[in-house]
Amino acid sequence: MATRQTRTLARTMMAPAVIVLLIWMAVPLAMTIWFSFQNYSLINPMMTGFAGWGNYEYVIGDPSFTQALVNTLLLVGGVLLITVIGGTFLALLLDQPIWGQGVLRILVISPFFVMPPVAALIWKNGFMHPGYGMLGHLFKALGLEPVDWFAQYPLFSVIVIVAWQWLPFATLILLTALQSLSEEQREAAEMDGANAVNRFRYIILPHMARAITIVILIQTIFLLGIFAEIRVTTGGGPGYASTNIAFLVFRTGILSNDIGAGSAGGVVAVIIANIVAIFLMRAVGKNLDA
Amino acid sequence: MGSITLEHVNKSFGEVEIIPDISLEIEDGEFVVFVGPSGCGKSTLLRLIAGLEDTTSGHIKLDGEDVTGAPPARRGLAMVFQSYALYPHMSVRDNIAFPLKMAKMPQAEIDKKVEYAARTLNLGSYLDRRPRALSGGQRQRVAIGRAIVREPKAFLFDEPLSNLDAALRVNMRLEITELHQQLKTTMIYVTHDQVEAMTMADRIVVLNAGNVEQFGSPLELYKRPANRFVAGFIGSPKMNFVDGPEAEKHNAHSIGVRPEHFTLSTTAGAGQWAGTVNVAEQLGSDTFLHVEVEGLGLMTVRTDGEQTFRHGDKVYLTPDANRIYRFDAAGLALQD
Amino acid sequence: MARNASVQTKVGFTVLAWTVALLLFSPILWTIVTAFKTEAEAIATPPTFLPLTFTLDNFGDVQDRSDYIKHAWNSILVSVGSTLLGLVIAIPAAWSMAFAPTKRTKDILMWMLSTKMMPAVGVLIPIYLIFRDLRLLDTVHGLTIIMTLINLPIIIWMLYTYFKEIPVDILEAARMDGAELWNEIVHVLVPMAIPGIASTLLLNVILAWNEAFWTITLTSGRAGTLTAFISSFSSPQGLFLAKLSAASLLAIAPILLLGWFSQKQLVRGLTFGAVK
């Protein structure tokens, strides 16, 4: 379709969005890269000038960086694992003939609508607090010693909270995909003599592959940037035990006012995200056009 | 007024040339039908005239004025789409009024014109319905109503009847023909149904792979097809073609005989070609026989519906000597 | 499968599903009931389920302590404002990509999506400094701009998938009927895409409402949204369990309702139409 005139018009109409996003991508990123090579601290104005790779050496050389990197991968990987497997089971469960489907869906999806700081605070105070949290009460009732979750298992606790928030999303998408599998297809498989396990393995799972890829893609985008949950619960601690890259940059740049080092951390975060992104886009691109 | 002139119009989509070079003169008030096989570029040509696509090269003139680069809104043409393309969120009344509203016509005048169109097309009782609540035929009428209120220079129809059932199609065909007689506005009508083409057109453009094979009145095309393609395309059932020695007897590379131009006999030896009936399609008024002729292949023959035939019956065919079409090696018709 | 399910298996699955669902919902349920308890009851051992003494005081206290209304208003301004601004930029762009696609359209869409992949921390520092110099820190309009930018790719993608379902014939009919581009969009495209635009709006309001990186890092007092408001309750911890719940409930209730309402669209929206 379309004449030259329409196409010109189309380009004009697209320009604002493209320009705005281009600026949003390029300008701050260029500044981050620039700062990352400068000695620039808000606390110590005497510290100026070209820093070379100094900031990078400082950030990457610090043991906290390695830990943050590992934590980031554990956080993303852990949450993905829990939500994809849990979501698949939940979706299969909700797809069964049960009473109260509609209400169930609403109950299950609800955590997704809870803003991250609220989610973190509810879990921190209402559930994981060793004194009066529900888990504490439960442990006491079972005759066990209550666990101080955020002190003893800080990263695990954050993973639990984030997984709770994202499990509904995975479930809902996988359920939708499952329901789009036609009844006919399933019946045909049944007629062919496939038992439940084989039906899942050869019919349902391949059908859901696309949805699972989407879940992984979308969640990874958000999970790489997990911030509020950490800020509100552990503050990244104890030490750096629950600091991910995002929070490390925040700690260095904003809390410690070291713009140069913070920026270097930011650049590293961007590079990591890009590596993940390229990897993901490949996988998804294949799945998305089909 | 609405004469349309195409001068060396060429259209390519990227690398693919869809219309190599077309020149046409469509006179004011004419009903012109574009026919051709699927994918030959009928819709593309219509959309070029409409201004929905632009020509790669060449010129399009409306009443002598060059409109090659003008957007559709400025050309003053109206189009009826195969899908009807009604605005689903507007009532029938608003659908018909839309082009007038775009032309910033005063409301009173709009109302008058909508009423008039509704009366002409028997849409009076549906004016406040949404298109969703109409039948296919009614939707088609609304689409036509939306086209006529603007009093366009010409109407462009792209297979407007192909989504309707057979009976309704015949009705709408008549209605559109009547509409043309009443309005006397130029109409260009795209179809791949050659019955529509033959019955409605003043002149027919036969397109093949983006080229005009012939442009003429329906009978002209039937009686004097310019080439084998037109001969085969116009007429139903299709013309039978014979190559080889049988054609050489007529000094031609190939010859064609229409199914209705045979004399048929069941008496042994009472015909030039002997054959066996393969399938007999009885329509009541006519019977179409598919006859396997020895040495020449399958031929379609029309007879009246009086006689019944069975598979395996022997028949003898004589082509009407005055109505044998002759073609040269390139497929062009040979004149007598 | 529905055909041959016996009543027993149905009961079994129902019990199992409800158990899991209630477990998942329990943190929210806990928040709801605790919000109506007194502080003493909230930390009582053993815990009570329904409040013994039902009180609304917590809500009043939250308003007095942290001015819920102001933060909620900021949240509304930022989430609705950024979504509307986003729609204004995105509708023309999505029109272009859906109805006048070129070879590069898919690439541009992918590129837009990839801007979402850029971690916010990568640009936090320059944005922070730019905002400081332009005096945009802790302002509602500053935050609105950022929120527009981060949600723009999603808005464009969503609209694109909805627009693609509209037959191009109808837009061409409008062109033939003499409609210029503006009229084509305002009188034909937008009314036809209302359901899609509405779910785009809903979903992006939800995302902006719950956004908790920029809202926390770029605001302090004046322009704080509910995410900032709730973060202020993180310390001193423990003393305010009932009030914390009341504040949490206030912060999530509007979006929870909106979310229940739009859960069907959510799937389509968030997966960019890849799962329907």
Ligand SMILES: Nc1ncnc2c1ncn2[C@@H]1O[C@H](COP(=O)(O)OP(=O)(O)OP(=O)(O)O)[C@@H](O)[C@H]1O
């Ligand atoms: N926008 C386009 N881009 C690329 N090729 C196109 C485009 N539109 C049409 N074509 C090609 O141009 C050729 C002619 O298409 P057109 O729609 O004009 O055929 P048609 O004669 O109307 O066929 P039909 O009877 O099936 O409607 C086809 O091969 C088609 O694939």
Ligand SMILES: [Mg+2]
């Ligand atoms: Mg066509």
